[in-house]
Amino acid sequence: MKIYVAGHRGMVGGAILRRLQARREAGEALELITRSHAELDLTDQAQVRDFFQAERPDRVILAAAKVGGIVANNSYPAEFIHDNLMIQCNVIHAAHEAGVQHLLQLGSSCIYPRLAPQPMGEDALLTGTLEPTNEPYAIAKIAGIKLCESYNRQYGRDYRSVMPTNLYGPGDNFHPENSHVLPALIRRFHEARESGTREVQIWGSGTPRREFLHVDDMAEASLFVLDLPKAAYDANTEPMLSHINVGTGSDISILELAQMVAQVTGFQGRITTDPSKPDGTPRKLMDVSRLGAMGWRAQMPLEQGITETYRWFLANQDVFRR
Ligand SMILES: NC(=O)C1=CN([C@@H]2O[C@H](COP(=O)(O)OP(=O)(O)OC[C@H]3O[C@@H](n4cnc5c(N)ncnc54)[C@H](OP(=O)(O)O)[C@@H]3O)[C@@H](O)[C@H]2O)C=CC1
Numbered sequence: 001m002k003i004y005v006a007g008h009r010g011m012v013g014g015a016i017l018r019r020l021q022a023r024r025e026a027g028e029a030l031e032l033i034t035r036s037h038a039e040l041d042l043t044d045q046a047q048v049r050d051f052f053q054a055e056r057p058d059r060v061i062l063a064a065a066k067v068g069g070i071v072a073n074n075s076y077p078a079e080f081i082h083d084n085l086m087i088q089c090n091v092i093h094a095a096h097e098a099g100v101q102h103l104l105q106l107g108s109s110c111i112y113p114r115l116a117p118q119p120m121g122e123d124a125l126l127t128g129t130l131e132p133t134n135e136p137y138a139i140a141k142i143a144g145i146k147l148c149e150s151y152n153r154q155y156g157r158d159y160r161s162v163m164p165t166n167l168y169g170p171g172d173n174f175h176p177e178n179s180h181v182l183p184a185l186i187r188r189f190h191e192a193r194e195s196g197t198r199e200v201q202i203w204g205s206g207t208p209r210r211e212f213l214h215v216d217d218m219a220e221a222s223l224f225v226l227d228l229p230k231a232a233y234d235a236n237t238e239p240m241l242s243h244i245n246v247g248t249g250s251d252i253s254i255l256e257l258a259q260m261v262a263q264v265t266g267f268q269g270r271i272t273t274d275p276s277k278p279d280g281t282p283r284k285l286m287d288v289s290r291l292g293a294m295g296w297r298a299q300m301p302l303e304q305g306i307t308e309t310y311r312w313f314l315a316n317q318d319v320f321r322r
């Protein structure tokens with residue numbers, strides 16, 4: 001089986017590729033195809049079409065996207081909506097034209113309304129107003145779900161969508177401004193401890209609640225959903241509500257998260273808040289019962305995941321891409 005992993009140099013694509021390589025080494029007949037961003041710009045329709053016509057993979061995993069934390073989303077909304085719409089349209093349409101029957105794409109928990117009832121079920125989609133800090137990205141991700149559903153309805157394709165909660169782990173982006181909260185705090189607390197700084201600021205009020213899933217769990221969930229027999233997938237979804245939440249089912253406040261990161265990194269000073277930065281959605285907790293009914297649940301406890309990610313950060317500080 002020939003599988004194309006789009007975005008294999010990213011955190012999630014990298015974790016998926018490692019899992020597939022392990023399966024291949026264990027004897028599964030897999031041919032894995034990858035292209036870096038420099039080799040294939042997925043926003044370029046002609047390049048993407050030519051690539052699919054030449055390679056004709058059996059399966060596609062779409063983990064390439066323009067990704068960032070709350071401030072990156074708020075600062076570069078045009079890129080977040082444009083790049084993500086283009087990548088999805090190009091990859092999904094070119095896959096269809098090349099006869100690809102099975103595709104899995106990654107969305108995000110931010111597709112749900114800002115004040116959706118908690119935990120957020122898949123049926124909360126399109127029931128209310130989105131969080132303004134990431135509305136352009138969320139609209140693109142919603143379009144991705146609807147693209148898949150439309151090719152399924154009109155052409156009988158089997159294109160599936162998983163909606164991850166906030167992710168973290170090896171290969172994350174530790175940029176001080178553009179990253180998500182967990183890698184940002186690992187870096188900030190580490191640097192404060194190293195330099196002897198006695199105070200670390202966290203953005204916003206510290207009261208928003210978030211759910212964090214380790215990327216290895218996400219990679220396993222992605223392959224689990226892609227590999228599910230169609231009857232099992234269809235039994236737990238609906239033709240126009242076909243996406244599946246992926247998370248742990250529990251959340252913590254940002255202040256509690258900061259205290260955990262401080263402990264893991266050995267920072268013993270004060271934690272203060274920076275109200276000039278946005279809080280974003282007050283709470284984002286996934287209802288993961290649909291995926292649970294299919295037979296999957298997350299394994300990595302948060303504190304252990306943060307400890308392992310901090311170890312990875314320490315070993316890779318010199319090679320951060322961004
Ligand atoms: N990280 C998180 O907390 C969450 C992530 N997700 C989703 O998971 C998926 C993977 O995210 P994650 O691994 O964290 O993101 P990363 O930024 O780590 O990886 C994204 C990858 O996509 C590549 N890419 C971006 N634009 C293009 C392009 N135009 N052409 C080709 N390649 C491109 C990037 O390459 P390069 O860096 O060279 O541009 C990078 O390798 C995304 O769909 C994201 O929306 C969902 C919820 C939470």
Ligand SMILES: C[C@H]1O[C@H](OP(=O)(O)OP(=O)(O)OC[C@H]2O[C@@H](n3cnc4c(=O)[nH]c(N)nc43)[C@H](O)[C@@H]2O)[C@@H](O)[C@@H](O)C1=O
Pocket residue numbers: 068069070071073108109110134137138165166167178179180181182184185201202203204205208210254277278279280281
């Ligand atoms: C995955 C998800 O990620 C984004 O949404 P978000 O959940 O709001 O993500 P975030 O990780 O950036 O922030 C979470 C919370 O944490 C607070 N916070 C404190 N201190 C820092 C800090 O230093 N950095 C960051 N980034 N946040 C901080 C921050 O103020 C906020 O209250 C979107 O891109 C969205 O599109 C999306 O899909």
